[in-house]
Amino acid sequence: MSSIFKEGIFQDKRILVTGGGSGIGKNIAQRYLELGAQVMIASRNKEKLQAAQKDLSSFGDCHYGICDIRKEEDIESLTKHITEKMGGLDILVNNAGGQFPSLAEDLSKNGWNAVINNNLNGTWYMTQAMAKAFFIPAKSGCILNIIVNIYRGFPGMIHTGAARAGVDNMTKTLSIEWSKYNINVNAIAPGLIFSTGFQQYPEEIRAGIAKKIPMKRLGTTDEVADLATYLTSSVAVYITGETVYIDGGSRLHGDLYEM
Numbered sequence: 001m002s003s004i005f006k007e008g009i010f011q012d013k014r015i016l017v018t019g020g021g022s023g024i025g026k027n028i029a030q031r032y033l034e035l036g037a038q039v040m041i042a043s044r045n046k047e048k049l050q051a052a053q054k055d056l057s058s059f060g061d062c063h064y065g066i067c068d069i070r071k072e073e074d075i076e077s078l079t080k081h082i083t084e085k086m087g088g089l090d091i092l093v094n095n096a097g098g099q100f101p102s103l104a105e106d107l108s109k110n111g112w113n114a115v116i117n118n119n120l121n122g123t124w125y126m127t128q129a130m131a132k133a134f135f136i137p138a139k140s141g142c143i144l145n146i147i148v149n150i151y152r153g154f155p156g157m158i159h160t161g162a163a164r165a166g167v168d169n170m171t172k173t174l175s176i177e178w179s180k181y182n183i184n185v186n187a188i189a190p191g192l193i194f195s196t197g198f199q200q201y202p203e204e205i206r207a208g209i210a211k212k213i214p215m216k217r218l219g220t221t222d223e224v225a226d227l228a229t230y231l232t233s234s235v236a237v238y239i240t241g242e243t244v245y246i247d248g249g250s251r252l253h254g255d256l257y258e259m
Contacts, residue, residue, distance in 0.1 A: 004226070009233055011036035014086040016078075018069060018126060019096035021048035023195040024146060026056070027221035028093055028228045033060030035229065038086055042067040042078055043096060069096050069122030075129045082134075089134040091232050094123045094167075095146040099160035112159045119163035124170060135183050142232045145171050145187040146224075147243065151251035164189075168243050175241030184240045186231050191247025194218040215248035 015032050019025040020041025029039045029052075038061040043049055049064040056062040063085045067078040082089055097119040102111060127143060135141025147164040148154065154161025168187060175185040192209060210217050227246055230236055245251055 005035055005229060005233065008036040010229070013037045013090045014040075014082075014088055015091040015093065015232075016040045016042060016082060016089055016130065017093040017095055018042050018067070019146075020093075021045060021052040021064075024190065024193060024221050024224050025093070025095040026052050027195075027225040028095065029062065030056055030059050031222075031225040031229050032091075033062055036060070037091075039063070040065055040082055040086060044068045069126050070117050072125055072129070075125055079129060079133045088138070089130060090140070091142045091144070092127065092130045092135075093144045093146065093228060093232070094126055096122065096126075097146075097160075097163075099148075099157055099163075101156050102159070103156065104158045107159060115159040116163050119160055120166040123167050127170070127174070131178065131181075131183065136178070136181050139181050141181070141183040143174070143183065143185045144228055144232050145185075146228075147187050147189050149189050149191045149245060149247050149251050151189070151245065171243060172241045179240065184232075184237060186239060186241070187243040188224065188227055188231065189243050189245045189247070189251075190219060190224050191245070191250040192218050193221060193224060195221050213248045213250050214253045217248065219246060219248060 010032055015037045017025050017029045017039060020029045021043045029041050032039050033056055040063045041049060041052055042065045046066050049066065053062050053064040065078045065081045067074045069075065099115050123145060131141065145167050147167050148160060150161050150165050150168065171185050171187040178185065192213065224246060227244060231239065231244065
């Protein structure tokens with residue numbers, strides 16, 4: 001592990017990472033474990049969670065919980081599971097979500113509703129539930145939302161752009177409303193990151209895309225994990241309501257996708 005943090009900076013911290021079974025979420029969970037935290041990873045896929053938990057347990061105390069963030073009964077069960085396994089929660093990383101490329105005129109109602117329900121509604125359900133169960137009673141907590149690069153809209157994925165913009169605004173709103181409870185709320189907006197999720201995109205989208213990024217490369221899940229640990233650490237407690245872009249300058253330069 002290469003880290004700017006001292007060993008054990010997250011000692012005794014209890015952290016939930018949704019979508020923690022693969023990709024960015026799994027890497028974030030690993031970094032927390034390496035730095036001393038106790039981590040719960042959650043997603044819908046039991047097999048993926050079990051495999052990830054087995055891998056991650058070599059780095060520290062890792063648990064898993066099956067949860068569809070769109071279903072409030074699943075979140076309620078996860079809340080009880082967190083209490084039983086970890087005794088509480090200090091940090092929530094909302095990383096779960098999903099999308100697919102589609103031009104606006106081709107997007108079905110079902111496609112729109114599925115992404116809005118997952119990326120926006122599910123994030124809100126999870127955030128409110130964890131805050132009411134753990135952070136507000138403790139008058140302490142930290143929430144980090146993983147969104148996407150929505151700086152200039154999201155041509156080619158209007159559904160996820162709209163959903164993630166909602167989460168961006170939610171981040172700002174909650175940072176003010178919940179400051180009285182000593183809860184920090186921030187977001188990370190990754191650009192193109194080489195992860196399992198990116199590899200699922202069609203070849204015509206992936207081909208040559210790094211050349212269009214000002215830094216001429218894709219980001220890494222390690223880089224996102226480093227930023228996540230910083231924003232939720234004790235050295236960043238005066239930062240709240242911010243969305244931090246990690247995109248190699250892409251938001252300021254040109255078009256990545258051919259329409």
